[in-house]
Structures are given as C-alpha cells and as structure tokens.
Amino acid sequence: MSGEKEAAEALVTDLQRKITEAFNVFDHENNQTVDVREVGTIIRSLGCCPTEGELHDMLAEVEEEEPTGSIRFEKFLPMMTKVLLERRYRPVTEDVLLRAFEVLDESKKGYLTRDELVKYMSEEGEPFTQEEMEEMISAAVDPDKSIVLYKDYILTMVIEDS
Structure with missing residues (x-):
C-alpha cells in the first residue's frame, strides 16, 4: 500500500507546485495575494474551464468575509488542489x-x-x-x-x- 500512498503524495506535490507557479505569475507584489480578477485566468491556465457561475462559486469559497479585492494563496491552494484532484471543470473534448x-x-x-x-x-x-x-x-x-x-x-x- 505504501507505493500507492507515495504515488498519491507525489501527485499532490506536483499539483501544488503547478498551482504555486501559476499563482506566483500573478502575485505582482510577492505578498501571497492576487487580484480577484486574475483568479479566472489562473484557474484556466491550470486546465480547468469553469463557467462564470462556477468561477463565482469558487471565488466565494476563497474570498475573505470582508472582500478586499484580492485572494490569498493559503486559501487558494487547498481549494485548487481539491478541484484538480477531483478533475472538476475539465475542458470539452x-x-x-x-x-x-x-x-x-x-x-x-x-x-x-x-x-x-x-x-x-x-x-x-x-x-x-x-x-x-x-x-x-x-x-x-x-x-x-x-x-x-x-x-x-x-x-x-x-x-x-x-
């Protein structure tokens, strides 16, 4: 079983590296935040194609209680990791x-x-x-x-x- 566990951990590590790289492209101030308007572009660059409604739901999940116009990496990473692991919002063939x-x-x-x-x-x-x-x-x-x-x-x- 440890082989499967190691493979799963390697997959998560790889996904989180890709998410981090995509996020960092838009973290212009290097402060672990991105403008909320950039999140759709980040998500799409990771191969996900949510509708505007689905994107709105994703933003609601990671936005602060007091909207600041920015999304924090620490909230984005777990949400996006889960989305990629579940293979949600796949592009059409x-x-x-x-x-x-x-x-x-x-x-x-x-x-x-x-x-x-x-x-x-x-x-x-x-x-x-x-x-x-x-x-x-x-x-x-x-x-x-x-x-x-x-x-x-x-x-x-x-x-x-x-």
Whole structure:
C-alpha cells in the first residue's frame, strides 16, 4: 500500500507546485495575494474551464468575509488542489467542440464567417464580454478571409491531458 500512498503524495506535490507557479505569475507584489480578477485566468491556465457561475462559486469559497479585492494563496491552494484532484471543470473534448461548430455551420461549408461568430458569441448562451470577443476573433478569424476554419481553430483550443 505504501507505493500507492507515495504515488498519491507525489501527485499532490506536483499539483501544488503547478498551482504555486501559476499563482506566483500573478502575485505582482510577492505578498501571497492576487487580484480577484486574475483568479479566472489562473484557474484556466491550470486546465480547468469553469463557467462564470462556477468561477463565482469558487471565488466565494476563497474570498475573505470582508472582500478586499484580492485572494490569498493559503486559501487558494487547498481549494485548487481539491478541484484538480477531483478533475472538476475539465475542458470539452475535440469531437464535442467540432459537433458544436457543425451545428452552428448550418450550410456545412466548413467555416463560420466573422459576423456569424460574433452573433453566436454575443447572443447565444453565456454572452462573451467585448474583451473576450476581441480575443477570440484575433485567435480564430483568418484576417485575410474573415472566416473561422473551425477544424483548425479547435486544435488550438484543446488542452492535452498530461
């Protein structure tokens, strides 16, 4: 049994190292805190894709009783370790993303126009913010043709499991 215990401890140590490294990137003042607005970016950099509602719940779990606008590492680490161990908020797979784009591509042309993408991302489901929209457009839209070749774009979105 000790082999399994050692493997589990090694996994936790590795996860906590990754969490610490990601947190430290945004701990600009080196005071073991990050701006609450950066936490979503940290969580996503660790391969988790919570919805805005789930992210809000996670923040509520680690925020102080008196919100200060910052999150302390000592609260973030155990919460994030648990999330990663339980494999919560996993990103969707390549085939699920492809099916979603194919549903939007009603005429089966293999791409969406820039205007179609903007319409879907701002009117359907959980609307993108202007900043998120601009980020997606710069990453997804071919600037010469003003289309999204979604089979190529999906490859940039999928996070490989390590």
